[in-house]
Amino acid sequence: MGMKTYVVGNWKLNFNVGESSIYLHKLQKSLPNYRDVEVVVAPSMLALQPLSLQIDRHKMKLAAQNAFYRDYGAFTGETSFAQLRGIVDYCIIGHSERRHIFGEDDKMVGKKVEAALRNKITPILCIGETESERSFGETADVVRDQLLSGLRDVAEEEIDKVLIAYEPVWAISTTGHSKLASPDEVAEVVKLIRKTLSELYGEKVAEATSVLFGGSVNPSNAGAYLTVPGVNGLLMGGSSLILSEFADIIDIAKRVKS
Numbered sequence: 195m196g197m198k199t200y201v202v203g204n205w206k207l208n209f210n211v212g213e214s215s216i217y218l219h220k221l222q223k224s225l226p227n228y229r230d231v232e233v234v235v236a237p238s239m240l241a242l243q244p245l246s247l248q249i250d251r252h253k254m255k256l257a258a259q260n261a262f263y264r265d266y267g268a269f270t271g272e273t274s275f276a277q278l279r280g281i282v283d284y285c286i287i288g289h290s291e292r293r294h295i296f297g298e299d300d301k302m303v304g305k306k307v308e309a310a311l312r313n314k315i316t317p318i319l320c321i322g323e324t325e326s327e328r329s330f331g332e333t334a335d336v337v338r339d340q341l342l343s344g345l346r347d348v349a350e351e352e353i354d355k356v357l358i359a360y361e362p363v364w365a366i367s368t369t370g371h372s373k374l375a376s377p378d379e380v381a382e383v384v385k386l387i388r389k390t391l392s393e394l395y396g397e398k399v400a401e402a403t404s405v406l407f408g409g410s411v412n413p414s415n416a417g418a419y420l421t422v423p424g425v426n427g428l429l430m431g432g433s434s435l436i437l438s439e440f441a442d443i444i445d446i447a448k449r450v451k452s
């Protein structure tokens with residue numbers, strides 16, 4: 195069997211527990227059991243535990259949007275990967291909103307990746323340059339640095355349990371000045387990501403690692419991004435909030451990759 199295609203919806207700070215449950219119910223009802231498309235939703239922290247009792251894991255999986263790297267202790271307001279163990283299968287780590295609004299640095303992102311793996315949760319490590327970094331020609335350095343620090347504690351035998359998501363910050367819909375990344379721009383950075391992975395873990399591992407793209411993905415452009423060489427899936431915010439759009443994108447992923 196080939197590599198899976200990932201369709202990941204990041205609900206961010208949207209939907210209360212009831213709304214999340216209704217969404218999940220409707221999506222699961224309409225969704226066939228696609229073995230080669232992994233559908234993942236990331237609701238708010240509060241909704242994860244009840245949704246974990248409702249979810250049909252043959253059809254889709256849950257992700258946390260964030261978690262803290264220490265397991266227990268005096269860390270007011272945090273939730274740890276240890277507490278999420280068994281509740282979620284994935285966790286988004288290093289999302290640009292965590293980096294830019296909440297000040298998470300590369301070092302913290304690396305610790306979170308390590309903590310996720312230690313707790314049997316698959317990290318979705320987000321990396322990507324800002325608009326000004328791109329305009330100064332720094333994209334390659336920024337992406338490489340974020341990747342190296344994010345994977346600092348990941349051994350070769352664990353890298354197959356990590357997903358990388360390339361999300362150029364300037365293409366994320368909520369940044370206010372977002373533009374669409376062209377498939378060529380995405381291809382160039384994904385190639386660079388795989389080159390860095392190859393330096394770290396060898397070419398075979400680099401090819402086998404799943405790399406997703408995110409940035410204003412919608413049903414009109416999903417097919418184009420999914421056919422970019424080296425892209426194994428999509429991470430989206432806005433489109434995942436509209437059930438019909440998210441379902442369409444899952445369908446497109448199934449058709450494009452089969």
Ligand code: PEP
Pocket residue numbers: 204289361365366367368408409410411429430431432433
């Ligand atoms: C995101 O926030 O990860 C994202 C890709 O958002 P959007 O799809 O809304 O651009």
